Amino acid sequence: MRAEALALLALSWPIILTMLSRLALTTTDFFFVSRLGTDATAAISPSTIFVFTVICLGMGAATSIQTFVAQAMGRGRPYEAASYAWQGFYIAALLAVISLPASLLAGPFWRLVGNAPEVQRLEVAYCQIAFWCMGFSIICASLDGFFNGIQKPIVGLVSVFVSVVFNAIANYLLVFGKLGFPALGIRGSAIATVIAWGIRAAMLTAVFLSMRFHERFRTRSSARFDVTKFGGILRLGGPIAIQWVLDIGSWFVFLTLLMGEFGTQAMAASNIGLQLMHISFMPAIGLGIGMCSLIGHAIGERKPDLAARRATVGMWMAGLYMGGIGLLFWLARTPLMRLLSNDAEVIQLGGNVLIWAAIFQVFDAAQITYVNALRGAGDTRWPAIVVAAHCWIIFIGGGYLMAKWYPQLGLNGPWMTCTLYITLLGLALRRRFARGAWRKIDLFKERLTGGLPVVPVDGEPDVPTMSSVASAKPALMDVAGADGAQS
Secondary structure (H helix, E strand, C coil), rough: CCHHHHHHHHHHHHHHHHHHHHHHHHHHHHHHHHHHCCCHHHHHHHHHHHHHHHHHHHHHHHHHHHHHHHHHHHHCCCHHHHHHHHHHHHHHHHHHHHHHHHHHHHHHHHHHCCCCCHHHHHHHHHHHHHHHHHHHHHHHHHHHHHHHHHCCHHHHHHHHHHHHHHHHHHHHHHCCCCCCCCCCCCHHHHHHHHHHHHHHHHHHHHHCCHHHHHHHHHHHHHCCCCCCHHHHHHHHHHHHHHHHHHHHHHHHHHHHHHHHHHHHHHHHHHHHHHHHHHHHHHHHHHHHHHHHHHHHHHHHCHHEEEEEHHHHHHHHHHHHHHHHHHHHHCHHHHHHHHHCCCHHHHHHHHHHHHHHHHHHHHHHHHHHHHHHHHCCCCHHHHHHHHHHHHHHHHHHHHHHHHHHHHHHHHHHHHHHHHHHHHHHHHHHHHHHHHHHHHHHHCCCCCCCCCCCCCCCCCCCCCCCCCHHHHHHHHHCCCCCCCCCCCC
């Protein structure tokens, strides 16, 4: 177990830093925009969540590329990995065309939501611009999946770090109008975000097409649209996309409609609480993504017991981390809230939010761990259904009833049902993984009947022999000791 924990940590630390950097990307927008006042603070999180919800139609599907890439590497077929990554560009092109209609419909949508007039104006202003990052973000998700799947997550880390630095500088210049730039307020933050995503997509694409990766994965000669691979991505990634849209969409409804019932201060407090929760779940997601890659690799090698051990290790690591952050939320809730607000009512309400967050942290670790473990094994449909049911029946349905039947509880009522939702979801996903239905899934619809899979390595002929497999393994594994436990 110790060797597996070290291997998971070795692979995951760049992904964790990447997730924290992505958090910095969102938090940068929140930090600068929140300086514009309580109305802007109430508007920015629902706006970013709404934009991300729509983008998830493509990003969720593109995320499944990591599973195909990891399993292809485990099977000793690195050239298939690049072909799967290229299909992500076609998903990006397909989804990018909805940027214009989504931008145009932002005004009618927010009028339908019906927040306070000034909050609504700011939401529209942000979304009309931010939707133009759609194509860039899907390319990033696709190539992140490729680099994580081949166990080179450092590429994604470098690219996101550059984009975060650019976004921070651009926010400072465009939100407040520094160094001769116009003061664009929340619009300036949206512009900075779009350009930052574009820079990151360009960097990832340049590395993907570099000679180093072309020689090893044939990245420049794998651009052909492949109906079979594209369809496989949609079959595996479609449920992920739907799951993401419904999951994140439920948070959008929660923060805008349910919290809106209790006023702008409650919205602002919940938004700040969610920003602070990123500190706990974003690193856990990074750990889960790394675990997804290792589990996919184990499945590709036909070692399901190893995959199960890796999931157990991932659960312990995520649970300990998020449990510790939950304790921090409980003990330091007021100082944490003061970091992002000077409104006394917002600070008091946000403290209550962090108490509920502290209670569900370990269960949140369970749902993050096991949804990624199931994804690495190719099991995405059942989790999508279960997540959707828990989100909309317990979280939103229960939250709505609490707001209507027990309004005297204020925001505590809906946050109580949020805690129940995350607790039950974590337990359900853990049970699904433990029952082992994922062991019967074969994404490539191929069974070994006597020989070994073909392993093309660095231009050598494709020879399905034990010696070719042995020589391929060092080239395919980039994390020292990742297979030490089973060797």
